[in-house]
Amino acid sequence: MNTLLFENVRLIDPASGLDQPGRLLVRDGVIAGTDKAGAEGTPENATVIDGKNAVLCPGLVDMRVEIGEPGYEYRETVSSAARAASAGGITTLAVLPTCKPAIDNPALVRMLRTRGEETGAITILPYGALTKGCEGKELAEIGLLHEAGAVAFTDGARALDPARLMRLALSYASGFGAMIVQHPEEPSLAGSGCATAGALATRLGLPGIPAAAEAIMIARDIRLAELTGGRLHFAHVSTGEGVALIRQAKERGLNVTCDTAPPYFDLNENTIGDFRTYAKFSPPLRSEDDRLAICAALADGTIDAIGSDHLPRDADDKRLPFAQAATGGTGLVTLLGVTLARVHDGTLTLPQALSLLTHRPAQLLGAECGTLAVGAAADLCLFDPEQSWLVEAGKLPGRAQNTPFDGRPLEGRVLGTWKAGRRVYEAGQA
Amino acid sequence: MASFPGRHTRHLLGLEGMTPDQIEPLLDLAESYALLNRSRKVPRDVLRGRTLINLFFEDSTRTRTSFELAGKRLGADVINMSVAQSSVNKGETLLDTAATLNAMRTDLLVVRHSQSGAPALLAQKVEASVVNAGDGMHEHPTQALLDALTIRRHLGTLGGLKVAICGDVSHSRVARSNIFLLTGMGSTVRLVGPPTLVPGAMKQRGVEIFHNMEEGLQDVDVVMMLRLQRERMSSGLIPSAREYFRFFGLDQRRLQLARKNALVMHPGPMNRGVEIDSLVADSSQSVIQEQVEMGVAVRMAVLDRLTRSRPAA
Numbered sequence: 001m002n003t004l005l006f007e008n009v010r011l012i013d014p015a016s017g018l019d020q021p022g023r024l025l026v027r028d029g030v031i032a033g034t035d036k037a038g039a040e041g042t043p044e045n046a047t048v049i050d051g052k053n054a055v056l057c058p059g060l061v062d063m064r065v066e067i068g069e070p071g072y073e074y075r076e077t078v079s080s081a082a083r084a085a086s087a088g089g090i091t092t093l094a095v096l097p098t099c100k101p102a103i104d105n106p107a108l109v110r111m112l113r114t115r116g117e118e119t120g121a122i123t124i125l126p127y128g129a130l131t132k133g134c135e136g137k138e139l140a141e142i143g144l145l146h147e148a149g150a151v152a153f154t155d156g157a158r159a160l161d162p163a164r165l166m167r168l169a170l171s172y173a174s175g176f177g178a179m180i181v182q183h184p185e186e187p188s189l190a191g192s193g194c195a196t197a198g199a200l201a202t203r204l205g206l207p208g209i210p211a212a213a214e215a216i217m218i219a220r221d222i223r224l225a226e227l228t229g230g231r232l233h234f235a236h237v238s239t240g241e242g243v244a245l246i247r248q249a250k251e252r253g254l255n256v257t258c259d260t261a262p263p264y265f266d267l268n269e270n271t272i273g274d275f276r277t278y279a280k281f282s283p284p285l286r287s288e289d290d291r292l293a294i295c296a297a298l299a300d301g302t303i304d305a306i307g308s309d310h311l312p313r314d315a316d317d318k319r320l321p322f323a324q325a326a327t328g329g330t331g332l333v334t335l336l337g338v339t340l341a342r343v344h345d346g347t348l349t350l351p352q353a354l355s356l357l358t359h360r361p362a363q364l365l366g367a368e369c370g371t372l373a374v375g376a377a378a379d380l381c382l383f384d385p386e387q388s389w390l391v392e393a394g395k396l397p398g399r400a401q402n403t404p405f406d407g408r409p410l411e412g413r414v415l416g417t418w419k420a421g422r423r424v425y426e427a428g429q430a
Numbered sequence: 431m432a433s434f435p436g437r438h439t440r441h442l443l444g445l446e447g448m449t450p451d452q453i454e455p456l457l458d459l460a461e462s463y464a465l466l467n468r469s470r471k472v473p474r475d476v477l478r479g480r481t482l483i484n485l486f487f488e489d490s491t492r493t494r495t496s497f498e499l500a501g502k503r504l505g506a507d508v509i510n511m512s513v514a515q516s517s518v519n520k521g522e523t524l525l526d527t528a529a530t531l532n533a534m535r536t537d538l539l540v541v542r543h544s545q546s547g548a549p550a551l552l553a554q555k556v557e558a559s560v561v562n563a564g565d566g567m568h569e570h571p572t573q574a575l576l577d578a579l580t581i582r583r584h585l586g587t588l589g590g591l592k593v594a595i596c597g598d599v600s601h602s603r604v605a606r607s608n609i610f611l612l613t614g615m616g617s618t619v620r621l622v623g624p625p626t627l628v629p630g631a632m633k634q635r636g637v638e639i640f641h642n643m644e645e646g647l648q649d650v651d652v653v654m655m656l657r658l659q660r661e662r663m664s665s666g667l668i669p670s671a672r673e674y675f676r677f678f679g680l681d682q683r684r685l686q687l688a689r690k691n692a693l694v695m696h697p698g699p700m701n702r703g704v705e706i707d708s709l710v711a712d713s714s715q716s717v718i719q720e721q722v723e724m725g726v727a728v729r730m731a732v733l734d735r736l737t738r739s740r741p742a743a
Contacts, residue, residue, distance in 0.1 A: 138666055141673045143624075168666050171625040175641035229630070 003027050003043050004421060009051035009382065013058065013372035014355030015362075024056055026378040029421035033374055051382055054415055057354050059091025059379030061370040062335060063259055063361035064235055064307030066156065066328070067093075068400075069115070070108075071100025076312035076400045078112075082119035084310075084332040084398025086425035089381030089414040092362070092369045093122055094307070097129040098156035104129035104140040106148035113149055121417075121424040123379075125151045125365055130169055130180060136160055139169055146176045151365045152233065154181035157282050157311075157327070159217060161187050166221060170230025179231040179364070182221055184242060185283055189213040194323045196284040200269050206322060209284055215241035222249045225256055233364065234258040236309050238283040240293030247302040257364055258302070261309035262331060262338035263404055265294045265347075271404060277318045277325035278393075279404045281309075295347045298356065305361040306353075308335040312400030329404040333396050337410030340385055344411055350385065378421040387413040440739060441553045441560040442732055444569035445610040453588075453611065457579050460724070460731035464579070467503070467727055476734055477506035479743030482538040483531065484510045486563070490542055492698060492722070493563050493572075497540045500729035506538065524548060528555040537740060538733055541565070546603075559736040561729075567601050573697055574607035576728040578615070580721050581652055584693055589616035594646050594688070596622040597656035597678060597705050598667075600629055604697045605656060609637060622646030623678055626667040643678050647687040654695045655680050658705045671704045681707040685715065693717050 004026040011022045011034055018034070025032040025043065042048060062085070068075035085093055095112060097103035103112065109126045116124030128150030129140040135155075142153055153173060160166050160182060169180050190209045195201040197208025218234055222245060225232040237243055237258045249256045263281055268288045271279040279285060297303045311328025318325050339357060342348045348356075362370030369379055393406040417425035445453075466472045482501040484494050494510060501508040522530075531539060532555075539558040541549040546566030553560040564570040582588055593612055599605040599621045612619050613636035621628045622640045633639050640646030647653060658674060668674050685694065694706075694716040702708045711718060737743075 132669075139669045141669045143669075143673045143677045147676075165666060168626050172668070175624045175626075228625070 002421065003046040004378070005042060005046040005048045006056050006380075006382070007048055007050055008053055009056035010053065011056055011372065012351055012354050014351050015058070015359040015371040015373065018372065019351050021053070024372065026418075026421045029378055031372055031374055031376050031378050034372065049416075054382050054384045055350070056380060056382050058358040058370045058372055059381050059417060059419065060089050060336060060357045061092040061094075061361040061365070061367065062090045062308050062310070062332065063094045063305050063365060064096065064261065065093045065310045065332070066096045066098060066312065068099060068312050075314055075317070076398065078115040078124070079119055080399035081310075081312070081332065082121040084330070084396065084400075086121045086417045086419075087397035087414060088332045088334070089336050089383055089417050090332055091122060091379035091381070091417065091419050092125060092367060094125045094127060094151060094361070094365055096154065096156045097127045098134050098158075102129045102134040103127065103150070104132050104134070104145070106141070106144045109145055109148040109150050120422065121419050123369065125367055127151060127181065128153045130155045130160055131165070134158060136165070139165070139172060142173050142178060143176055146178050151367065152179040152181050154235065155183070157183050159183045159185045159187050163220060163224065167224050167228055170224055170228040170232060174228060174230040177231070179233050181233045181235050182217065184214050184217045184221070184234045184237060185209070186213045186216045189216065192323070194280060194284065195272060196269050196286045198269065198287060200272070204272075204275065204322075211239040211241055211286065211290060214239045214283060215245060218242050218245045222246070222254065222256055226254055232256050236261045236264065236283060236307070237303065238264045238286050238294065239290045243293055243297035243302050247297065247300075250302065257304040259305040259307045259361070260294055260298070260303050261307055262335060263309070263329065265291060265298060266338050266341060267291070267404060272322070275322040277320065277322055278329060278402055278406065280322060280325050280327050281329065281404075282327040295342060298342065299347055299352070303356070305364055306335070306339055306356045307361065308332055313402045314400070318402055329402050330396065330398070330400045331403075332398065334391055334403060334405050334410065336381075336383060336414060337389070337391075337412045338405065340412035341410065343385070378418055380418040381414060382416040383412060383414045385412045387411070389413050440736070442571055442736060443550050443553060443560065443562045445571045445574055445607050445614070446569070448611070448614060450615055453575075453578065453615065456575065456731055456735060457582060459734065460575065460579050460728040461583070463730040464724060464727035467723070472503045472730075474503070474505040477501060477504040477737060480506040480537040480737055481535070482506045482508045482540065482733065483536050484508065484540045485531070485542075486511070487513045487541070487543040487548070488564070490564070493542065496722070496725045497561075497563060497729050499726050500733055501538070503726070504730055504733060506733070524551060525555055528552050532557050537737060537743065559740060561732060561736065564603050566603065567606070568603050569607045569610075570603040571607050572725070572729055572732060573604045574611045575732070576721055576725040577608055577654065577695060577697075578611055579724045579728055580695065580717050581693060583724075584717065585651060588612065591617040591652060592620065592650040593617055593652040593654060594620040594622050594650040595654045595656065596643065596646065596680065598627045598658055598662055599623055599632065599656065600627050601659070601662070602656050608654065613637060620646050620650065624668060627662070643684055644687055647684055650688045650692055652693045652695060653680060653685065653688055655706050657697065657699065658701055675704055679703075679705055679707060680710050682709055682713075685710055691715060695721060698722070
């Protein structure tokens with residue numbers, strides 16, 4: 001059918017450790033082969049794409065995205081999220097169940113998967129609700145949801161609070177080999193807090209959330225994972241204490257993993273400045289010490305993956321007094337660029353950064369993507385790691401514009417994105 | 431006639447520690463009662479002059495009726511005391527109840543209680559022989575004995591078998607008694623169910639744990655289903671009845687994974703469509719009705735055996 005040849009590219013495939021200049025051949029939407037630079041010969045009827053020495057890597061796998069469909073279409077729809085994802089080089093999205101209704105029914109899991117396929121640009125891997133309605137009271141039908149294609153189970157940005165219920169969830173899900181994803185925050189300690197506890201929150205008169213709220217929940221749940229043998233993953237870890245506990249657990253051989261999101265390794269509490277609600281997150285932006293600890297944990301492998309933690313909100317959700325404003329920011333378009341900032345400052349190597357965005361999240365979710373292996377779907381991202389651009393809220397692809405990175409110059413620009421061999425984004429053509 | 435071990439000589443409190451040379455003769459006696467029941471030639475004088483009190487602190491129709499019938503067929507005077515009518519509701523402690531029953535010169539006390547160990551406590555204080563008719567999540571020895579008798583009648587042995595016990599093992603006294611009896615007889619017991627109902631801590635010699643029904647039923651000789659209580663859903667141990675049936679219900683497709691003509695058992699009462707499909711419950715492989723019949727015979731044998739060690743009536 002159709003044949004694509006990428007020439008003059010730096011191939012990086014973290015799954016296999018490949019990092020070399022070369023070519024990549026795609027036939028009928030599937031990766032057909034790679035070879036070294038300088039190789040001769042072009043297959044007949046191949047469309048040749050000259051990469052001009054840009055990086056060609058697997059399409060990014062974003063392990064934490066809220067879309068808003070169904071129920072909050074005014075914030076984001078599957079198709080608007082797909083546009084933003086394509087512009088960000090993302091081809092696979094693990095989507096949170098916290099929509100309306102919550103994804104606590106097998107039919108809804110199938111619906112979300114189908115909605116992703118319909119865009120032709122993204123694969124949606126739905127998270128199943130951990131509890132019915134994501135209300136934190138009764139376990140959802142984890143077995144049936146798993147069977148329908150839910151990749152893991154979570155209540156989104158709501159921590160599963162009762163220790164007994166967490167124990168049951170880890171135990172029950174282990175029977176299906178299913179992973180529980182926890183929002184690591186002790187709810188009674190977080191209370192109505194809206195900024196990290198410390199000098200800044202005190203000065204602004206905002207109720208604070210101590211870093212200990214994260215550490216306490218992580219410590220408790222590690223113990224419960226040990227008790228049950230369940231598979232546990234902590235989402236968007238944000239503190240040095242938190243990652244230290246996870247590092248210890250891993251050293252003890254426990255099967256505990258975690259991810260973080262760009263705001264936690266690129267921004268700190270000072271970003272909220274004079275009550276900037278676009279920098280209001282859950283967990284809150286932390287101290288500079290915590291940010292540095294997150295960077296270190298990315299570098300030493302304690303943190304397994306980076307997810308954008310994309311949370312679309314509209315202006316009415318955000319233009320409120322700080323404590324009343326919605327938490328969360330968009331993250332699809334800026335995921336790669338902000339992560340590359342940690343490559344440019346020497347925290348991570350480029351293959352390391354790409355592993356955190358492709359192979360590792362795919363592995364955690366048990367998804368067959370995030371690789372350049374022959375036979376894999378040709379989900380590809382072509383980017384120039386040096387080319388700079390400016391993040392401008394209001395002009396980002398997709399519907400939601402609530403980025404915390406407004407005005408930030410980023411180095412690293414997506415030039416093109418391919419989903420199963422079909423071009424779904426071309427820089428300058430948005 | 432072999433005796434029950436140790437302190438169980440006078441009572442039947444549980445099957446833990448009982449050996450084949452204690453179980454087999456008891457089942458032989460039960461078998462003979464089963465035949466006499468069928469021919470309606472039971473000697474009415476075995477328990478003549480004996481008093482049997484069914485002391486049920488927890489509601490039960492099947493087990494109480496079965497003991498009542500067993501006692502009456504052998505000629506005992508049977509009295510049913512249920513908690514609803516007893517002084518327990520007026521605040522009497524278990525030990526005061528024991529003293530009261532002593533004063534009444536009871537021979538046999540059949541006790542069901544929601545607390546594990548309650549019959550054992552009573553047994554320390556009463557003159558009567560105590561039969562545990564189910565205590566909390568601990569033991570239900572006559573149920574396991576009747577299951578064993580049913581299996582032995584069909585398969586000819588209780589040794590070297592693979593028996594799958596499926597469902598809410600964690601809360602099941604039936605499962606525990608069956609594990610003790612069957613492993614003691616040299617069979618392998620497989621516990622099958624979700625991890626919230628089949629804790630890994632139950633793994634021991636002769637016991638295997640499966641959280642996947644298809645794997646657990648592979649090549650077993652007997653499939654023993656347990657009743658799923660509604661409260662397991664309200665307490666969050668499983669999400670819903672439909673999910674339970676989808677993954678852990680016994681249907682014909684799953685039953686085919688077991689040995690050909692594997693026995694299907696259930697202690698009753700069944701939740702059709704929750705733990706067992708009606709087609710399976712009513713199939714030729716189901717011995718569920720026979721279990722009920724053997725229940726009366728086993729209880730006759732137990733009452734008979736226990737009174738033999740008592741002073742003459």
